Amino acid sequence: MMEMVISIANLSYTYHDGTPALKGVSLDISRGESVGVIGPNGAGKTTLLLHLNGILMSNNGIVKILGIEARKENIKGIRRDVGLVFQDPDDQLFMPTVFDDVAFGPINMGYAEEEVRERVAQALEWVGMDGCEQRSPQHLSVGEKRRIAIATILSMSPQILVIDEPTANLDPRAKWELTVLLRGMSMTKIVASHDLEMIAALCKRTIILDDGKIVADDATRNIMSNIALLESHGLAPASRIIEPQDRGPLLNR
Amino acid sequence: MKHHPEIDKYAGLSSPIHNWDPRAKLIAILGLIVAIVLIPDLEIALVGLAIALTLALISRIPFSFMLKHMMWVIMFIAPLFVIVSLTPSGGIEHASLIAVKALAAVILIFPMIGTMRFDTTVKALERLKIPSKLVQMIMFAYRYIFVFSGEFQRMFTSLTSRGFRKRTNIYTLSTTGKLIGMLFVRSLDRSERVFNAMVSRGYEGNLKTLVDFEMHTADVLKAAILIAIAVALNVVCLTVV
Ligand SMILES: Nc1ncnc2c1ncn2[C@@H]1O[C@H](COP(=O)(O)OP(=O)(O)OP(=O)(O)O)[C@@H](O)[C@H]1O
Ligand SMILES: [Mg+2]
Numbered sequence: 001m002m003e004m005v006i007s008i009a010n011l012s013y014t015y016h017d018g019t020p021a022l023k024g025v026s027l028d029i030s031r032g033e034s035v036g037v038i039g040p041n042g043a044g045k046t047t048l049l050l051h052l053n054g055i056l057m058s059n060n061g062i063v064k065i066l067g068i069e070a071r072k073e074n075i076k077g078i079r080r081d082v083g084l085v086f087q088d089p090d091d092q093l094f095m096p097t098v099f100d101d102v103a104f105g106p107i108n109m110g111y112a113e114e115e116v117r118e119r120v121a122q123a124l125e126w127v128g129m130d131g132c133e134q135r136s137p138q139h140l141s142v143g144e145k146r147r148i149a150i151a152t153i154l155s156m157s158p159q160i161l162v163i164d165e166p167t168a169n170l171d172p173r174a175k176w177e178l179t180v181l182l183r184g185m186s187m188t189k190i191v192a193s194h195d196l197e198m199i200a201a202l203c204k205r206t207i208i209l210d211d212g213k214i215v216a217d218d219a220t221r222n223i224m225s226n227i228a229l230l231e232s233h234g235l236a237p238a239s240r241i242i243e244p245q246d247r248g249p250l251l252n253r
Numbered sequence: 254m255k256h257h258p259e260i261d262k263y264a265g266l267s268s269p270i271h272n273w274d275p276r277a278k279l280i281a282i283l284g285l286i287v288a289i290v291l292i293p294d295l296e297i298a299l300v301g302l303a304i305a306l307t308l309a310l311i312s313r314i315p316f317s318f319m320l321k322h323m324m325w326v327i328m329f330i331a332p333l334f335v336i337v338s339l340t341p342s343g344g345i346e347h348a349s350l351i352a353v354k355a356l357a358a359v360i361l362i363f364p365m366i367g368t369m370r371f372d373t374t375v376k377a378l379e380r381l382k383i384p385s386k387l388v389q390m391i392m393f394a395y396r397y398i399f400v401f402s403g404e405f406q407r408m409f410t411s412l413t414s415r416g417f418r419k420r421t422n423i424y425t426l427s428t429t430g431k432l433i434g435m436l437f438v439r440s441l442d443r444s445e446r447v448f449n450a451m452v453s454r455g456y457e458g459n460l461k462t463l464v465d466f467e468m469h470t471a472d473v474l475k476a477a478i479l480i481a482i483a484v485a486l487n488v489v490c491l492t493v494v
Contacts, residue, residue, distance in 0.1 A: 092450045094393065094451060152454065
């Protein structure tokens with residue numbers, strides 16, 4: 001049996017204003033898996049991801065990371081193991097320069113200066129942004145910001161990479177470049193998105209979340225070919241909406 | 254994205270002031286500013302102004318750039334000059350003294366923080382043991398002011414595209430008020446998300462950065478010269494009066 005890196009049992013979460021965002025979610029993910037979490041707007045994807053490194057903690061249900069239950073006492077270790085890339089890169093990149101941003105995690109983890117510099121260089125090289133150390137985030141394009149945002153997490157070398165909407169607002173080229181980049185990362189990955197194409201290219205397994213519940217959990221190829229299932233959760237692929245004569249080769253696969 | 258004028262636009266030039274250690278530079282020029290503000294004598298103040306101009310010249314920051322950014326200050330100093338020179342306790346001489354000192358102090362801002370990137374300034378402040386909360390506030394203000402102004406602009410554009418026109422009436426005022434309120438709410442949401450991103454990466458209240466500041470003899474020497482000038486300006490006043 002594979003080692004479970006994430007194990008969620010019967011997790012429910014309600015926001016302060018009474019919005020029930022998760023309703024009894026159970027989920028096991030083993031080491032090295034690449035799992036897509038898809039679902040319509042407001043399904044609870046972000047809320048679920050925020051539980052994976054203890055930003056949100058519910059007293060309803062259990063979240064175990066690498067076999068350890070997420071609690072206040074061990075939150076530091078969990079954040080070391082789970083790297084979370086946020087939906088909006090302007091939230092993720094808060095420091096005045098790219099270098100400071102990518103170095104932020106490693107410095108806080110207590111690495112020596114030499115090691116921090118090495119990690120920053122390595123992470124920026126991985127995402128193809130070496131040479132940008134001294135640029136400031138407000139002057140980067142969205143695609144560049146996403147890469148840097150991922151680098152800020154890679155520099156902490158997490159065992160589990162959690163990414164929220166990595167391809168939002170990207171043009172097709174930037175989107176595919178990023179997909180290829182993520183595909184090359186060998187750690188366990190959890191990717192939330194509406195972008196079925198990217199998920200299909202990146203994840204072997206896909207979960208559909210709708211209205212705070214997991215409504216499907218299967219091999220990506222089974223999910224993507226179950227058009228009725230996708231449609232019933234507001235995820236109809238474009239090929240269903242565009243008339244056959246207008247589809248062109250891309251959608252007629 | 255609109256271009257915003259930035260104080261550190263000329264940080265990339267090279268001059269004796271640019272390659273001065275940021276900490277020594279901040280302290281020495283700040284010391285000089287304080288010394289100039291304390292000068293009680295117009296002639297000595299003019300010497301101070303000349304020194305400020307010299308430093309600005311050495312820094313190679315274009316005077317046109319400084320002038321553009323000093324417009325607001327000059328617009329503030331000018332009426333002050335008129336008012337003070339007309340009051341009985343003031344007079345032309347007193348008004349000139351205030352104006353000259355203010356001008357010198359403002360000019361010195363440019364060699365002080367216009368000759369290094371703003372993040373370097375922030376890190377220098379941090380290394381000088383300025384309270385961390387204050388340094389973080391300055392840093393985040395600088396990082397997010399453009400994000401927020403962009404957000405405000407987008408909201409405003411969306412209003413205008415739906416027929417809203419700026420006029421001088423209550424409706425315009427109340428709409429703008431609501432807009433600003435929305436901006437506050439959004440800013441609050443954003444600050445919560447940014448905070449989440451920070452704690453996700455191990456933030457525990459202190460901002461830690463790496464810098465390659467190195468204090469050499471030249472840096473100390475430059476600082477010593479400026480501080481000596483600063484002291485001399487005031488000592489001369491004591492002996493003259
Ligand atoms: N801070 C909050 N306070 C109150 N309710 C919230 C908050 N954040 C999210 N919600 C609500 O919780 C539900 C789930 O939101 P969540 O952001 O997890 O959805 P999502 O699947 O990530 O959506 P999207 O695709 O738009 O990013 C939604 O109904 C949302 O309105
Ligand atoms: Mg979301």
